[in-house]
Amino acid sequence: MNTSESTARPADIDEVVDWLIERVAEYREIPAADVDPEVPLAELGLDSVYVLSLCGDVEDHYGLVVEPTVAWDHPTIDALAKHLHAELTGGAS
Amino acid sequence: MNPAATDHATNAAADNVTDTAADAATDTVSTPADAAEDLERRLGPVDPADAHVRDLADEREEFPQADVDALDGIGLARHYVPVEHGGLLRDYPSTAAMIRAVAGRDLTMAIAHGKTFLGAVSVWVAGSGEQAARVAGLVSAGVPVSWGLTERGHGSDLVAGEVTAYPDGDRVRLDGEKWLINNATRGGLVTVLARSDPAGGPRGFDLYLVDRRTAGDSYRPLPKVRTLGIRGADISGFTLDGVLLDPDADRVGAPGSGLETVMRSLQLTRTLCATLSLGAADHGLAEAAHFAADRRLYGRPLLDLPAAGRTLAECYADHLLHEAFATLATRAIHTLPGELGILAPAVKYLVPVGTEQLLARLRRLLGARAWLRDVRGTEVSPGVGVFQKIERDHRIVSLFDGNTVVNLNSLVSQFPLLGRAHRRPRPAEAGLYRAADLGAPLPPADPSRLRLMPTRGAGLLHDLPAAAAQLAELAAENGRLTPIAESARSLAERTGELLEDVAEQPIVPPDVPAHAFDLARRLTWALAGAAAVRLWLDSHSHVSRTALGPESLWTDGRWLHAALDRVHTRLVAGHRPTADEERALEETYAALTGELLRQTAGHRFPSLLHTRRAEAL
Known part of the structure; x- marks a missing residue:
């Protein structure tokens, strides 16, 4: 696990989901209420290249170094949150 | 899977390899x-x-x-x-x-x-x-190998590709057409990007190896396309009509990894494309230098006319800047693979486009000779067409393997990361300094360490204020470095402002605004300037000690002085040096002209480093 100081520790998956919803809302400049966590990120307007930069947010916020393609392998907010939560808690989701 | 752990393990392994390679490199x-x-x-x-x-x-x-x-x-x-x-x-x-x-x-x-x-x-x-x-x-x-990526209706938009690779019994069946493919007709082996998931998406493509010997008639080359330059090249395309392959043995990488593999591969090829531009400019500069030195007007060589001499010197300075940037990026394949995602598109944009501009200026310097198809103006039959052919042939370099817009767009898509990295800068990685130190042995290249996005931004840009300060310290001991340190300080300042602007861009605009492309363009020049500063700082002692390059270029940072001047003209519209700056630049450009003529006359490449052509060997 590659975590550094001053990074967040999520209590549960929902917290990661909420954080990702905020990121996407910010990227798309739309209200968080309009971001459906079950819809593919591509359909939320994050094209395949832009979505790669989510890894930078993850690294900054959670101190977790992930391959940029993590958002390709887990293409919805729900799926991505589940994966990140498992990574952050050492595999137990 | 724990990406963090994997990353660490890879780094540790790479470090071990590095030490062994360093030992080996000192032997040979x-x-x-x-x-x-x-x-x-x-x-x-x-x-x-x-x-x-x-x-x-x-x-x-x-x-x-x-x-x-x-x-x-x-x-x-x-x-x-x-x-x-x-x-x-x-x-x-x-x-x-x-x-x-x-x-x-x-x-x-x-x-x-x-x-x-x-x-x-x-x-x-x-x-x-x-x-x-x-x-x-x-x-x-x-055996020529070809790369089948682009299609007639979609160009560079690879996720829109329509060539399919769908299961057919225990085989996979490829159908569709690829177009504007180099070596498509002569190629004995072709790597083909094909849609494996009807829904597409970044995980919906695979790369397949198509061997012409086994594909037979189900692989049909398309007619050669007639082109403006590289007219003899085999630019065509092919149709796949039920090519049957082994879904495992012939698929490159894991299922769904085709696009990712292509993006990683492009980081290598886009970096290497710069060398084609450098070669074209080597050729063009040598022709222009011969002409300018031999051609007499008003009783003196063309070169002695101030405007002509300066044009030639500035073109040479552009070339040296391109060489410095490409050299650092190519070394970064070995030492800083995680940042190639930004370096490769920047190099692939800047060096070909900069070379087009340089060749166009040389063309005007040559005047009618560039049009007459005999650059040296002596005879019109043997050796005809040299310069016009260089310029025509070179036009392809800014188009293939990701054109100008594709490369700038790739940089725009990294703005969120660059903006974030600018606000939270981290110390540059050791690999940056090793890339800039021509005396440092290179660790083996490990393509698995290429990352699609440079999460930490570009070390070159964040290091720039420190590099400028380092130059200022050297200038305190050697006054001849003062104008260069001043120029680097100004570059650091302008780069800082540029990154502020980048950080303020709306993150995912539905359509990339024209302004973003201009920011991306200026970002490439800032990167090139930063690469030149770093390369000179980390290599000048080694180059002088080992006589790797001309003293007249490396002493007192001369080439860097001119290269930075060329960067400023691209970063600031209507850039004009002050009278003091101009006096110093005049001397520097005169020294550069002298070196270009020496290199040309001595059958050396116009380059930062001594490299002899066959004629001098």
Whole structure:
């Protein structure tokens, strides 16, 4: 696990989901209420290249170094949150 | 899977390898210049009649078979195959230097032959050991390999590709058309990007190896396309009509990894494309220097007219800046692979476009001679068409392997990361300084360490204020460095403002605004300037001590002085040096002109480093 100081520790998956919803809302400049966590990120307007930069947010916020393609392998907010939560808690989701 | 742990393990492994490589490298010190000279020696001096023959072949749109045979004869293709797969590609800068030497003779020849590297590279990046061995055997045997990415209706938009690879019993069946593919007709092996998931998406594509010998008639080449430049090259396309392949043995990488593999591979090929531009400029500058020194107007050489002399010197300075940027980026393949995601598109944008501008200025300097198809103005039959052919042939370089807009767009898509990294800068990685130190041995290249996005931004940009401060310290001891330190400080300031602007861009605009493209364009010049500063700082002692490059360029930071001046003209519209700056620049540019003439007359490449052509060997 590659975590550094001053990074967040999520209590549960929902917290990661909420954080990702905020990121996407910010990227798309739309209200968080309009971001459906079950819809593919591509359909939320994050094209395949832009979505790669989510890894930078993850690294900054959670101190977790992930391959940029993590958002390709887990293409919805729900799926991505589940994966990140498992990574952050050492595999137990 | 724990990506963090994997990352650490990889780094640790790479560090171990590095130490071993450093030991090995001290035994057999071989520089890129040695590699280029070795190739020059084996190809022999340029016969002036060759240019004539090439010009006629170009007119007839004939494939340069004799040239390609000559390159096969000296085994150049083995330098496209990494050592771990039995080839001679140990370090990318050496292979790049060899391709540059070929491009300096004739660009059509370099592209027709070098294309095989592009066709094979995905296998080095993501293929199995068995696939690598198979492709290495074919490449080493001189079989042309082609890369089938683009399609007629979609161009560079690879996720829109319509060629399909769907299961057919226990096989996979490929159908569709690829178009504007280099070596599509001559290629014996073709790596094809195909849609494996009807829904597409970034995980909806696979890369397949199509062997022409087994594909038979289900692979049909399309007619040759007529082009403005590199007229003899095999630019065509192909139709796949039920090509049946083994879904495992013929697929490169894991299912769904096709697009990712292509993106990683492009980081290597886009970086290496710069060497084609460097070769074209080597050729063009030598022709222009000969002309400007020999051509007499009003009783003196053309070169003595201030405007003509300055134009030539500025073109040379552009070239040295391109060389510095490309050199650092090519070394970064080994030392800083995580940042190639930003360096590769920046180099691929800047060096070809900068070279187009440089060639256009040389064309105006040559005046009617560039139009008459005989640059030296002596005879109009042998050696005809040299300059116009260089310029025409070179036009392809800014188009293929990701065109200008694609590369700038790739940088725009990294704005969120760059903005974030600018606000939370981290110390640059040691790999940056090793890339900039020409005396530092290179660790083996590990394509698995290429990352699609540079999460930490570009170390070069964040390091710039520190680099400028380092120059200021040196200037306190050597007053001749003062204007350069001042120029670097101003570059650091402008880069800081640029990054502020980048950070304030709306993150995902539905359509990329024109302003974002301009920011991306200026970002590439800032990167090139930063690369030049770093390269001079970390290499000047080594270069002087070992006499790797001309003293007249490296002493007192002369080439850097001119290179930074060229950067400022691109960063600031209507940039004009102050009277004091201009006095210092005048002296610097005069020194550069002198060195260009010496290099040309002595049959050396116009370069930061001593590299002799066959004529001088």
